Amino acid sequence: MEKLDAQLLNIIQSEFPVSARPYQSLAKKLEISEDEALDRVRRLAESGIIRRIGPSFDSHKLGHVSILVAAKAPAERLQTVADIVSKFPQVTHNYGRDHEFNLWFTLICRDKDEIVRVLNRITEQAGGIETHTLPSERMFKVKVRFEF
Amino acid sequence: MNEQQKRIIRALQAGLPISLEPYKEVAAGIGITEEELLEQIGQWKADGTIRRLGAILRHHDAGYSTNAMGVWNVPDDQVESFGAEASALPQVSHCYQRPRFADFRYNLYTMIHGKTRAECEEVARRISEQNGITEYKLLYTTAEFKKSSPVYFAEKPE
Structure with a gap:
């Protein structure tokens, strides 16, 4: 795996930015362009390594x-x-x-x-x-x- | 949860679109503003309703192909320290105390991930030695029949 992909995965597994332009903040951290950050995440999703980007809810807090x-x-x-x-x-x-x-x-x-x-x-x-x-x-x- | 919050949960659990402005798209789909959505997510992260917002990976494709459910018979007065020690290991993703049942005397559960069975066994041996708990078993996965993200507030249950 490319180093940048590995770095991206390590970051977004723990926390995907909650802001209007999340790929911009990721790009800044990795010193790449916003488009490159988006492209890399898209490829990781298409290749199946990323299953989903989204919240994990606390089921009890949702009353479940x-x-x-x-x-x-x-x-x-x-x-x-x-x-x-x-x-x-x-x-x-x-x-x-x-x-x-x-x-x-x-x-x-x-x-x-x-x-x-x-x-x-x-x-x-x-x-x-x-x-x-x-x-x-x-x-x-x-x-x-x-x-x- | 009010109706709007339920709509937000339904939309988010499907996963964010992979696009430059994913929150804007999700908000538009629900009929709220991006600011409202970001604020609600922020609130839920702060109060723990959202445990984590991030990428969920497929272990197999990520190179962690083996997982074992370690079950342990831990005396009640050692549960606390066992839970803390086992949880400290990065190879342990989940650690729960559950009731013993029938002739299954194990009360602590640890999900252990590794690249091979030997790696899982090594982690288990470490936990065993650290805590002096010798009665344990590793239950390996023989088939993954279903693995999905929970669906909350589905519009048509069952």
Whole structure:
């Protein structure tokens, strides 16, 4: 990766400027032109490294509830169960893992009732899976950042 | 949240357009001024409603291809220090305390990222040694079925 791209990514991962001309402030930091800053970010987005530029909201502050679910599905039905789980818009992450609890997913819902409703529908549709809901009791860190 | 705020959230969560004046475009789409939008975003950043406004990357394309969910059985009186120490490591992106369940006795969760499994294991070993916690497991991802940004205040839920 080019050094300038790496520097750009390191900056905008943590903070994208909130101002009328954000690429101008980025350009100033890197001593390049505004157009070059924009072009580089556009290329990083087109190549897929940047998924999205935008806010990460604190779901609790928006009055939402999030939860992690550990599920045990028969190995031969994992894909089927995973597909059922993934199609709910409240499910943000859904991973297969190498453990007896082989499916782990997160839900973000408007309230606890919605969590219960969604989980009931999942278990109805998936049939014969064991699920455990694991609310966070304490958050120590949420920070996805990579150094380039 | 009032209706205008919900409209702002809906517009922002789709991601900013990559253009010279992205906020102006977003504001125009909602029917507010750019100044109103910038002010609201500033307020939300200040009060923590927006945890971060930045680029979200794809780990795989960024070269961090392996991630392991480390689960740890930490005695209650060590949770605090364990959480602080594990969180200090740059390879740990998330660290939460969660309830133990059934015969799953782990109560601390750490998402560990690395270029290889060996790197993840090394990080876990360090956490283990630093804290004297030997009962832990790394659950590796076997499939990424879904990974999306949350959608708040969708106009048509479900």
